[in-house]
Amino acid sequence: QKEVEQNSGPLSVPEGAIASLNCTYSDRGSQSFFWYRQYSGKSPELIMFIYSNGDKEDGRFTAQLNKASQYVSLLIRDSQPSDSATYLCAVEGDKLIFGTGTRLQVFP
Amino acid sequence: GAVVSQHPSWVICKSGTSVKIECRSLDFQATTMFWYRQFPKQSLMLMATSNEGSKATYEQGVEKDKFLINHASLTLSTLTVTSAHPEDSSFYICSARGIAATDTQYFGPGTRLTVL
Numbered sequence: 001q002k003e004v005e006q007n008s009g010p011l012s013v014p015e016g017a018i019a020s021l022n023c024t025y026s027d028r029g030s031q032s033f034f035w036y037r038q039y040s041g042k043s044p045e046l047i048m049f050i051y052s053n054g055d056k057e058d059g060r061f062t063a064q065l066n067k068a069s070q071y072v073s074l075l076i077r078d079s080q081p082s083d084s085a086t087y088l089c090a091v092e093g094d095k096l097i098f099g100t101g102t103r104l105q106v107f108p
Numbered sequence: 109g110a111v112v113s114q115h116p117s118w119v120i121c122k123s124g125t126s127v128k129i130e131c132r133s134l135d136f137q138a139t140t141m142f143w144y145r146q147f148p149k150q151s152l153m154l155m156a157t158s159n160e161g162s163k164a165t166y167e168q169g170v171e172k173d174k175f176l177i178n179h180a181s182l183t184l185s186t187l188t189v190t191s192a193h194p195e196d197s198s199f200y201i202c203s204a205r206g207i208a209a210t211d212t213q214y215f216g217p218g219t220r221l222t223v224l
Contacts, residue, residue, distance in 0.1 A: 034212075043201050043218040044152065088151065096142070096213060098151040 002027040004091050006099035013106055019076040021102050023089030026070070032092040033065055035074045037085045038101065044088055048074065079106045110136050112204045114216035121192055122224055129187045129219045131202030137182035138204035142213060143175075146199040158185050192223045 003026045013019045021035075032051055036044035050056045050063040050072070062075040072091070076083055086101040111134040121127050131141055140159050144152040156172075158164040158179035166172045176188040185204075189196055199220055203213040 036215075041199075041220075043215045045215075046212065049212060095154055095157070097154075100151040 002091075002093065002097055004089055004097050004099035006087075006089050006102045008100060009103040010105045011102055013079050013104070015079060015081060015106055015108050017079050017106075019079045019083065019104055019106070021074040021076075021087050021089075021104065023072045023074075023091075023099055024070055025072070025089075025091040025097075027091065027093045027097075028067075028070065030091045030093040033063070033072045034090040034092070034096075035061075035063060035072075036088040036090060036098075037083075038088055039085050047087070076104075079104075081106050081108055110204075110206070110212075110214040112138075112202065112214045112216040114202055114219050116219060117217060118220040118222075120222045120224065123193050124191055126188055126190045127192055127221060129189075129200055129202075129221075131185045131187070131204065131216050133183045133204040133214070136204075136206050138185075139182065139207050140205045141179055141185040142203045142205070143177060143185075143187050144201045144203070146201060146218075152201060155187075189221065192221070194223045197221055197223045 005024045034049045035047045038044045048063045050065045056063045060077045064073045084106050086103045088101045089099040113132045115130045143155045146152045155170045156164045156166045158177050164177035179185040201218040203215045205211045
């Protein structure tokens with residue numbers, strides 16, 4: 001059973017702080033790694049994708065991938081209340097598998 | 109950017125009826141479309157993968173005779189929930205991938221199905 005694990009949270013951070021979201025996966029053959037944001041009652045929205053080991057930055061978001069440790073993370077700098085949502089980690093090998101998500105709460 | 113639409117956005121039906129959900133890629137050709145289901149406070153679970161012009165591939169535990177998938181063109185896939193029951197009530201989300209196998213999946217806005 002291929003799995004993607006995330007802490008369900010909630011992760012509460014003050015506005016302006018860095019939020020750190022983590023994800024581990026079981027399938028070593030996974031090739032592509034994604035972070036989605038999902039607001040309640042809405043469909044997932046792609047935030048970032050990463051294919052290679054290391055860091056990838058896009059605005060306030062940084063994705064980090066460590067294939068040896070089977071670990072993916074997402075850092076959100078200068079967190080805003082509008083970032084409050086559930087963040088889904090997804091890993092793709094022969095198919096896209098989602099984690100259960102981490103609920104992030106950013107308080108003013 | 110790539111846009112995927114779904115119709116309807118929500119539907120309420122009586123137990124025993126069938127419901128059809130459409131998924132369209134609006135500005136790109138989707139060789140492959142995916143159907144997911146999400147129950148409250150759970151993650152997205154892949155139900156099936158469909159390639160244009162061929163039969164869908166269903167995930168283990170998903171009844172192919174209950175969830176009929178048709179992918180008749182490069183821009184349209186449909187999911188029909190046959191003889192729906194209250195336990196089928198869920199959030200159904202489709203996604204579409206372009207011609208290249210390495211293309212990102214783009215998700216539709218989802219369809220909320222409630223079976224009474």
